[in-house]
Amino acid sequence: MKRIILLLLFVFIYSNHENVYASELLKIKLKNYIGDKEELTIQVKGRYTTMNGIEEFREGAKFIVTAKKGSILLTNQNEKLTFKDSLVLIPDQYDQDHIITVNDKKYLGAMEFMIEDGKYIRPINQIPIEDYLKGVVPFEVYPSWKLETLKAQALAARTYTMTHMDKEMDDTIQFQVYGGYEWFERASKAVEETKGEIITFENKPINAYYSASNGGVTENNKNVWGETAKAYFPIKKDPYDPIQPWTLTLQKEQLFLKNIGASKMTWWDMLEEKDPSIAEPMKNRLKKQGFAGDLKILSISNLDILPNLNESNRAKKGSIKIEFLRRLIEGTILYEVVELKDTEIDRIRPLIGGSSFKSYLIDTFEEHDRYYVIKGRGFGHGVGMSQWGASIMADKGYSYREIIDHYYPGTTIKKIDDIQKDEEKKGETSKSSEGNSGS
Structure with a gap:
């Protein structure tokens, strides 16, 4: 109540x-x-x-x-x-x-x-919602980008919001990054000039997914989330995406325990992983999986990206084995192992961290004696709009409507109020038909 x-x-x-x-x-x-x-x-x-x-x-x-x-x-x-x-x-x-x-x-x-x-x-x-978007757009893309890019982002963000309002949304990348009342003039203008506009298919808002970069190839929603495949998320080459190549080097052995004197009172605090940018998200993920306490990553003793790819040439499966120490509140230290074999790649990437393992569009995977090297393209899932691609399209003179049409082909931009009016008319027509059939 x-x-x-x-x-x-x-x-x-x-x-x-x-x-x-x-x-x-x-x-x-x-x-x-x-x-x-x-x-x-x-x-x-x-x-x-x-x-x-x-x-x-x-x-x-x-x-x-x-x-x-x-x-x-x-x-x-x-x-x-x-x-x-x-x-x-x-x-x-x-x-x-x-x-x-x-x-x-x-x-x-x-x-x-x-x-x-x-x-x-x-x-x-x-x-x-409109003021929420003013706090989203400049944190999802650079507020210095062309106005048409910001408008396209405003439409994608507004549409995404409309289709996720029934969920407990937060201000992280799990939904959309929201910076509160830290507004930028150009981004606010983009929101205001597209007020109420959303991306629709058959008069309904779509799940307007977007990511930073698709690596030159867009992805279908079914391959990422297992949803029913949508025609407006085709797999196709994207001539506007700047590819965004990346390299991830991951050390197998993260800690050398033999160099730490266990007799020292501060020995636990002296343990520092070789790759802290990877170890920290890995520990956070393990904690979410139920491993409470203070964690230290010992090694990534196995990592493999399987060669079977989907239609967009993105990786589908892989394996990983993580060995780590877990210190409980009372001081007890446990040795733990988490191993995933031939599993979906989207279970492995979060363990390493999306900021390092940037996409599933992987060009090469190499295992060396002491480390692994993964090279890939893009940043994110690749479904829907590429934010960097949208920026390049605007630089080339394309309008936000043309950007939306390129990344969500077959869709229509409509005002929320117009959709509601259309639905009301349909309801009235339906009632009228029922009345006539009964006379």
């Missing part, structure tokens, strides 16, 4: 803002810049109150938000407030004179703070 009341209150506030559709409100979990924190610092500009309207937050004052015994604790130098389950801060008006800052990052709209995993404070920003 609380969340229903909260949503209705937000609708009332935002519906007074002339550039916002009240039905297009989003809730975005803030993870990318916040991380997993047990304590957050917040400030407000303008008048903010809690959901019940009783507690008012002083402008400029710093508050600390923490979790304690299942409740949210809000403190500053002069006062201490406790909120059960969650804390919601609501501006008395929705405009750019009302800003909430969370750990030095600015946001418009309302903010809810919840307890996550029993100890972390998770902020959730509620904001209209």
Whole structure:
């Protein structure tokens, strides 16, 4: 019931803002810049109150938000407030004179703070879709790029958002990178000049996937996510993508334990992997798979990319074996092994990290005595729009509509309101037909 009341209150506030559709409100979990924190610092500009309207937050004052015994604790130098389950801060008006800052990052709209995993404070920003996009476009592509590129990105991002509103979206690359109220003039202009426009197929929004670079060859959605193949995601050569070649060198042995004196009190802290840019995402992934505690990667004792490829010449399967140490809270140290044999490549890439293992379009794989070398092209899954390709198309004089047509062939750009009107007309026609048939 609380969340229903909260949503209705937000609708009332935002519906007074002339550039916002009240039905297009989003809730975005803030993870990318916040991380997993047990304590957050917040400030407000303008008048903010809690959901019940009783507690008012002083402008400029710093508050600390923490979790304690299942409740949210809000403190500053002069006062201490406790909120059960969650804390919601609501501006008395929705405009750019009302800003909430969370750990030095600015946001418009309302903010809810919840307890996550029993100890972390998770902020959730509620904001209209068009202003959300102003915080997405300049963080998904360079805001200095041509306006037509930014418009194409705005359409892809808006359409993607419309088809994912039923999910718990966050501000990471798992959905779309959202930078809050850090707007750029050109990117905001692109959002405003395409307001309400989305990419459709048969009068419905598509899953407008996009990635940084397809390596010169686009990919079909079925090959990546196992979905029903869509005709507007064809496998074809992309003459505009700049290819983006990359090389990944991965050391087999990450730690030399024999060089560490186990008798020293700080021996564990002295352990540093050879490839920290790979070891850190690998440890994070292993923790998500249930390996709690402090981890140290010993070795990647096996890595293989199998030669069988899909229609776009992207790798399909591979193998990996990771050996690591795990230190529990009480100090016990365990030796662990995770091994995946002849498995889907999309289970291996996250273990190494997408920033290093950039795509599945692999040209060569080499195993040497002490290391592996993978060379490939592109950055990301390759489905839909190539952001770098869109930039080059705009540089060559193509419009955003031509960019969309190139990367999503067979689709139509439509206004959200027009789609809704079309659906309403269909409904009226259907009812009329039913009435006539019954007479």
